[in-house]
Amino acid sequence: MEEMIKTQTSFIQVENGSVGTPKGFHTGGQNIGLRTKRPDMGWIYSVTPASAAGVYTTNLFQAAPLQVTQASIAEEQKLQAVLVNTVSANSCTGQEGIDNAYTTRAWMAGHLGIPDHLVGVASTGVIGLQLQMDKMEKGIAAIALNEPKAPFEEAILTTDTKPKHLAVQFEIDGKKVTIGGACKGSGMIHPNMATMLGFVTTDAAVAPDALSHALKAAVNKTFNRITVDGDTSTNDMVLVLANGMAENKLLNEQHPEWQAFLKGLQMVCQGLAKFIAADGEGATKLIEVQVSGAKDDHSAEVISKSIVGSSLVKTAVFGSDANWGRVICAMGYSGESFDTNKVSMALGDVVLFKDGMPVAFDEEKATEYLNGDSVVIKTTLGEGNGEAVAWGCDLTYNYVKINASYRS
Amino acid sequence: MEEMIKTQTSFIQVENGSVGTPKGFHTGGQNIGLRTKRPDMGWIYSVTPASAAGVYTTNLFQAAPLQVTQASIAEEQKLQAVLVNTVSANSCTGQEGIDNAYTTRAWMAGHLGIPDHLVGVASTGVIGLQLQMDKMEKGIAAIALNEPKAPFEEAILTTDTKPKHLAVQFEIDGKKVTIGGACKGSGMIHPNMATMLGFVTTDAAVAPDALSHALKAAVNKTFNRITVDGDTSTNDMVLVLANGMAENKLLNEQHPEWQAFLKGLQMVCQGLAKFIAADGEGATKLIEVQVSGAKDDHSAEVISKSIVGSSLVKTAVFGSDANWGRVICAMGYSGESFDTNKVSMALGDVVLFKDGMPVAFDEEKATEYLNGDSVVIKTTLGEGNGEAVAWGCDLTYNYVKINASYRS
Structure with a gap:
């Protein structure tokens, strides 16, 4: 832990x-x-x-x-x-x-x-x-x-x-x-x-x-x-x-x-x-990613950073889209190994994915949660006691605008 | 090579x-x-x-x-x-x-x-x-x-x-x-x-x-x-x-x-x-990154992917901004080691950076080049004969638009 x-x-x-x-x-x-x-x-x-x-x-x-x-x-x-x-x-x-x-x-x-x-x-x-x-x-x-x-x-x-x-x-x-x-x-x-x-x-x-x-x-x-x-x-x-x-x-x-x-x-x-x-460039929301149950803290850290760094996760949060697939996907390419059948994931208190499979969830509640200015993505693995937190922000039109012409 | x-x-x-x-x-x-x-x-x-x-x-x-x-x-x-x-x-x-x-x-x-x-x-x-x-x-x-x-x-x-x-x-x-x-x-x-x-x-x-x-x-x-x-x-x-x-x-x-x-x-x-x-999501331009003079091909490959994957490089290309600093920066955090004083970089034929330092260049020519639909970023290191090519695209408003609401 x-x-x-x-x-x-x-x-x-x-x-x-x-x-x-x-x-x-x-x-x-x-x-x-x-x-x-x-x-x-x-x-x-x-x-x-x-x-x-x-x-x-x-x-x-x-x-x-x-x-x-x-x-x-x-x-x-x-x-x-x-x-x-x-x-x-x-x-x-x-x-x-x-x-x-x-x-x-x-x-x-x-x-x-x-x-x-x-x-x-x-x-x-x-x-x-x-x-x-x-x-x-x-x-x-x-x-x-x-x-x-x-x-x-x-x-x-x-x-x-x-x-x-x-x-x-x-x-x-x-x-x-x-x-x-x-x-x-x-x-x-x-x-x-x-x-x-x-x-x-x-x-x-x-x-x-x-x-x-x-x-x-x-x-x-x-x-x-x-x-x-x-x-x-x-x-x-x-x-x-x-x-x-x-x-x-x-x-x-x-x-x-x-x-x-x-x-x-x-x-x-x-x-x-x-x-x-x-206050990331163009950001409208703070994203906090909490990973627990990883085989150790280092593994949890790598996974948390992979999720919070994913452009697709960031755009989904911007669009208030409860797209758990992108979160799962970012975990899968993090380079860490784990049993995919033991992975669960929630947005705040709304569970979207449990034991490697999507679960039925209240889309309206998830969207409402995502409309807030702070979004917590929680993922748990069934590997051990490793945990970590990472922070990021959504990816927005304004990020592109700011960076397409920074020097000028 | x-x-x-x-x-x-x-x-x-x-x-x-x-x-x-x-x-x-x-x-x-x-x-x-x-x-x-x-x-x-x-x-x-x-x-x-x-x-x-x-x-x-x-x-x-x-x-x-x-x-x-x-x-x-x-x-x-x-x-x-x-x-x-x-x-x-x-x-x-x-x-x-x-x-x-x-x-x-x-x-x-x-x-x-x-x-x-x-x-x-x-x-x-x-x-x-x-x-x-x-x-x-x-x-x-x-x-x-x-x-x-x-x-x-x-x-x-x-x-x-x-x-x-x-x-x-x-x-x-x-x-x-x-x-x-x-x-x-x-x-x-x-x-x-x-x-x-x-x-x-x-x-x-x-x-x-x-x-x-x-x-x-x-x-x-x-x-x-x-x-x-x-x-x-x-x-x-x-x-x-x-x-x-x-x-x-x-x-x-x-x-x-x-x-x-x-x-x-x-x-x-x-x-x-x-x-x-x-044809990357929202892309308006193909980016080709050529790295040569790396210590070996693997090193060149890692550096080329670091550049072509940088959101800041991608937005700069979208904005036709000859922002060599972002290219250099992406090389520097690639994880590969090299002598920064031997690095040079060009956009097409326009040399922007030579032997670790920026050089005066024709901004108009560089911008004109960047306005094309295909941009070649060339970097050379003074380490050896390693070389690699990688491809990507610019990061645009439309990328954000497409991905903020893919499921819906």
């Missing part, structure tokens, strides 16, 4: 919480002229150097900012600031692109009066376009930490239709700890890091290695479980900064409340991941 | 050729009331039992007709007739579905006066729907071999917009040999057999084992290189029948003109596969 994080700790969600909610973080955004009007540059600043860790795209073409951010963190597993630009992804930009990423890092560090290697950089936008360095330089110089012109979570968006952010609070060592996050989607979203940038901050004190392990575990069950169109981009990155302002005892795997931290981190990552899936 | 079939033999394409062109084959179709008007049942009959071989879907849910056809061929590697119905795929239909497939096989054999095991059956349509046995029985009884009411290639179509067929002729042992074929697409088309049915006939005399090997090799480089939406169906099958009416010496791997037969078979399979890709 998919390992559940066990903890007695209770969590509360912070109203309108975001990446700036934990103590000691200043975040913001502004327009620096990359776009005509919308904010196009965002930043995160911690009043003190924070333990830092990242997870990066698996795409062989890894954009310059990812290389530079990894170099920053490699120095002492810390970051104090992160700079994000849109419009240019600074990917496939050769040595000039890498030089530019280092230069913007230096400008940001200089502006904040901190060492270069405490700055991380992230870019999103068109591939193959160099950064507009004159605008980047002026923009960085204009950053006013206490008077941001726009929220960070708005400044990092591309084709997203809304900002994505949340924060949770809980206690560790009797101290109030906050974990906040913001992210952007929304095309090219696929397991193993897609065109998405995720930023998580916390005022908890966390040992860097433990933080890195925790982030990887959380990302595997959240950001790596979402798909919009199966394309994995060159720029995807999730960063976490933990600045210790909550004054808990340093968290690591030995800390008695480590599970509480893991759970909080996973809650934030899952919330952000679901926001991205629901 | 992808193994080329070497032969001095010259081939001619038969005007309006199809699966009924080779000597001794009668083919046809008719409406048996599964649909209101369109022909919905097709058949192939050979005047003499023919060597037979098949390639079947890799989907774990394998439809009843595939199981029955495999049982037929297993008897003595021969078939004399094939029956195809549309509307119901007879998939996920349990024991009743298998019994029904055997029953229709028996009715067909009885009608033709041949043993049951010389009949193959194929179905395409909605999954989970039982065959309408009363209509099937009457329909089979009404089959008039010499007076078909419709062409076979029309009777097997579902969402296809046009019939797909061709035939080639060449000489073996100084005898005129013909290979003909017909097939249907058009959604759920993906490498490793998709919702497609392919039927190839030849009057060549071919040993069954050699025929089976030849078919597998041809399918791997043709039908398994096309993708429409990445979904692999439960019903896909390619069958070949060789009835020997051309009176050549029995062909096998030792025959001096074996390569000529292989080439002819591959030509027919490739032609049919390209017809399917070009």
